[in-house]
Amino acid sequence: MSIASVAGSRRYLVPGEPSRRSGLALLCLVLVAYFGISFDNFLTVSNGLTILMNVSAIAIAAVGAMLLLISGNVDLSIGGQYALISVITAQFAKDSGNVVLAVVAGLVAGLILGATNGILVRYMKISPLIVTLGTMAVFKGLAYLVSEGRSVFGFAESFIFLGRARINTVPLPVIIAAVIFIAGGLWLLRTSGGLRLFAIGGNANAARLTGVNVDWTVVRLYVLNGLLMGVVAVLTTARLGSGTPQIGTSFELDVLTAVILGGVGFAGGSGHPAGVFVGVATIGILSSGLIFAGLEDWWQQISKGLVLLLALGADQIAEHRRARSLRKEAPPDTGEVKSTSKPMDEYDLERDPAHEPGPVVMTATGLSRRFGSVFALRDGTFSVRSGEVVCLVGDNGAGKSTLIKLISGVHRPDSGTIELDGREVSFGGPIDARRAGIETVHQDLAVCPNLGVAHNLILGDEPKKRLLGFIPVRDDAAAVARTKQRLASLGITLTDLNRSVGRLSGGQRQSVSIARAMKDGVKLVILDEPTAALGVTQTRNVLRIARQAADNGAGVILISHDIRTVFAVADRVVVLRLGQVVHDDTIDRVTHTKLLHLMAGLEDVSDAEGVKQ
Ligand SMILES: Nc1ncnc2c1ncn2[C@@H]1O[C@H](COP(=O)(O)OP(=O)(O)OP(=O)(O)O)[C@@H](O)[C@H]1O
Numbered sequence: 001m002s003i004a005s006v007a008g009s010r011r012y013l014v015p016g017e018p019s020r021r022s023g024l025a026l027l028c029l030v031l032v033a034y035f036g037i038s039f040d041n042f043l044t045v046s047n048g049l050t051i052l053m054n055v056s057a058i059a060i061a062a063v064g065a066m067l068l069l070i071s072g073n074v075d076l077s078i079g080g081q082y083a084l085i086s087v088i089t090a091q092f093a094k095d096s097g098n099v100v101l102a103v104v105a106g107l108v109a110g111l112i113l114g115a116t117n118g119i120l121v122r123y124m125k126i127s128p129l130i131v132t133l134g135t136m137a138v139f140k141g142l143a144y145l146v147s148e149g150r151s152v153f154g155f156a157e158s159f160i161f162l163g164r165a166r167i168n169t170v171p172l173p174v175i176i177a178a179v180i181f182i183a184g185g186l187w188l189l190r191t192s193g194g195l196r197l198f199a200i201g202g203n204a205n206a207a208r209l210t211g212v213n214v215d216w217t218v219v220r221l222y223v224l225n226g227l228l229m230g231v232v233a234v235l236t237t238a239r240l241g242s243g244t245p246q247i248g249t250s251f252e253l254d255v256l257t258a259v260i261l262g263g264v265g266f267a268g269g270s271g272h273p274a275g276v277f278v279g280v281a282t283i284g285i286l287s288s289g290l291i292f293a294g295l296e297d298w299w300q301q302i303s304k305g306l307v308l309l310l311a312l313g314a315d316q317i318a319e320h321r322r323a324r325s326l327r328k329e330a331p332p333d334t335g336e337v338k339s340t341s342k343p344m345d346e347y348d349l350e351r352d353p354a355h356e357p358g359p360v361v362m363t364a365t366g367l368s369r370r371f372g373s374v375f376a377l378r379d380g381t382f383s384v385r386s387g388e389v390v391c392l393v394g395d396n397g398a399g400k401s402t403l404i405k406l407i408s409g410v411h412r413p414d415s416g417t418i419e420l421d422g423r424e425v426s427f428g429g430p431i432d433a434r435r436a437g438i439e440t441v442h443q444d445l446a447v448c449p450n451l452g453v454a455h456n457l458i459l460g461d462e463p464k465k466r467l468l469g470f471i472p473v474r475d476d477a478a479a480v481a482r483t484k485q486r487l488a489s490l491g492i493t494l495t496d497l498n499r500s501v502g503r504l505s506g507g508q509r510q511s512v513s514i515a516r517a518m519k520d521g522v523k524l525v526i527l528d529e530p531t532a533a534l535g536v537t538q539t540r541n542v543l544r545i546a547r548q549a550a551d552n553g554a555g556v557i558l559i560s561h562d563i564r565t566v567f568a569v570a571d572r573v574v575v576l577r578l579g580q581v582v583h584d585d586t587i588d589r590v591t592h593t594k595l596l597h598l599m600a601g602l603e604d605v606s607d608a609e610g611v612k613q
Pocket residue numbers: 371374375376394395396397398399400401402403
């Protein structure tokens with residue numbers, strides 16, 4: 001791949017949908033011009049520094065809010081955290097007179113409050129809106145309880161200095177906010193962790209199936225958010241010289257308004273730090289202008305509330321437009337996946353008659369799994385050799401998906417063992433199975449519609465490089481190179497990589513999903529009904545790719561309801577019925593009729609008529 005083609009393709013590597021930041025930047029400039037013309041002292045350096053000082057708290061909190069929203073979560077309790085951490089920090093600063101102890105107390109309090117939110121949201125499976133609405137009230141109440149409703153003051157000068165220090169006239173909190181904002185933005189855009197947040201926000205289930213630890217990531221995000229609120233509360237308490245339970249009232253309104261105004265979608269999966277920066281600036285300028293206009297506090301509240309509603313309205317309109325353009329743009333399914341082989345009769349594949357399966361790669365022995373009272377799988381036993389395509393067939397609800405979910409680490413078996421290359425393995429999640437060399441294309445494709453083709457393809461196995469020799473970041477150029485090479489080797493032509501996967505047709509999404517599974521060195525490829533929604537040409541190409549994977553030495557398990565695909569591609573066929581393996585033999589020892597009867601549970605087929613002679 002040429003350097004030029006990699007550089008030219010960078011455009012589509014920014015994850016997520018484009019935000020509305022240019023329009024907002026214009027609004028911001030209009031506000032500056034309006035307030036500048038209306039009020040004499042608005043456009044002065046000192047007012048600029050005051051605005052920066054005032055928005056530094058919002059900017060720090062906006063980093064946490066942005067990351068949470070992009071991952072499809074939200075924290076309404078930040079105002080409550082602000083108040084509680086402020087009075088805790090103040091109490092430590094007053095009682096100990098030790099700056100370090102006060103700062104550590106504030107940060108640890110933030111960590112604990114953030115972790116509380118994270119654990120409640122993820123492990124109790126409650127909506128983040130409801131959880132953080134509840135914790136908001138609890139944290140606020142605790143702030144009053146700890147401080148007995150009074151302001152806490154009387155700190156050492158060294159602590160107050162922390163909030164009022166300046167470096168070259170720029171207040172220290174502004175510098176800290178700038179560092180946190182830039183670091184957070186770069187992390188979001190340039191690292192694997194950032195990409196995974198977009199993936200979780202776009203399709204949490206797909207992210208989970210590709211190996212992202214969604215629960216743990218979200219808990220860590222809430223902890224980070226709490227830590228950032230710790231920084232905000234410590235700096236503000238030091239600057240004000242007191243900690244008070246009244247602080248943070250409507251803080252969540254300011255922060256969420258800035259972030260949503262900055263183009264971060266409330267539905268998750270989209271947003272850009274540059275947009276959030278403009279959103280924060282807009283809120284700062286608006287607040288300052290309203291103060292210059294001499295409006296009472298309640299008018300400021302009304303104005304900010306209206307701006308939030310407008311931002312949410314704009315977000316909804318953008319969401320509808322996106323959905324409409326997705327429907328319009330989805331191209332027809334023909335022609336994008338091209339075969340490199342000569343034309344064949346329906347589903348017929350060229351087979352190498354000399355091809356012999358190799359040693360056993362995977363053996364499942366006595367696998368069982370119940371879901372409540374449903375016995376989804378009982379005593380599932382079968383094996384797959386390298387170079388072999390094993391078709392798993394059975395009626396709806398027979399237990400096929402359950403069986404492959406046990407093998408691919410999505411579920412844990414209640415009993416039974418899985419051996420890979422002769423060694424017993426146990427998977428804690430899909431990422432363990434992927435690391436062991438098992439790749440799966442799930443029935444629902446597990447793609448993230450908001451991410452581009454290359455990012456979907458590398459998700460869970462992102463190439464990395466070191467920035468400045470020591471900062472680990474995602475290597476997007478390597479991701480593009482890997483994507484192009486993988487698609488080319490499979491004979492898949494996706495003419496436009498410059499689009500999110502949500503804009504691709506069903507067949508194209510299938511190609512991306514399959515290409516992701518066909519890694520170099522993969523030991524076992526599992527395809528769960530990969531041809532269910534495809535036409536003849538595409539089905540034939542998916543089967544060709546499955547055969548190609550086997551010819552390259554992988555073991556392949558393919559689930560299908562279509563008997564024709566089974567006879568076109570299988571070396572061996574395993575039939576499941578009511579959660580049990582009822583047949584396991586080479587494809588040349590069974591006929592269409594016998595297979596149908598086995599699936600349907602009709603036992604009266606004699607071997608003489610059922611087995612090819
Ligand atoms: N997560 C789950 N929770 C509860 N029941 C489940 C779960 N997953 C599967 N089951 C049940 O287990 C049984 C087997 O389901 P499974 O999806 O494995 O069948 P299948 O052969 O793949 O079916 P299909 O061909 O329709 O996809 C069904 O009765 C199903 O309802």
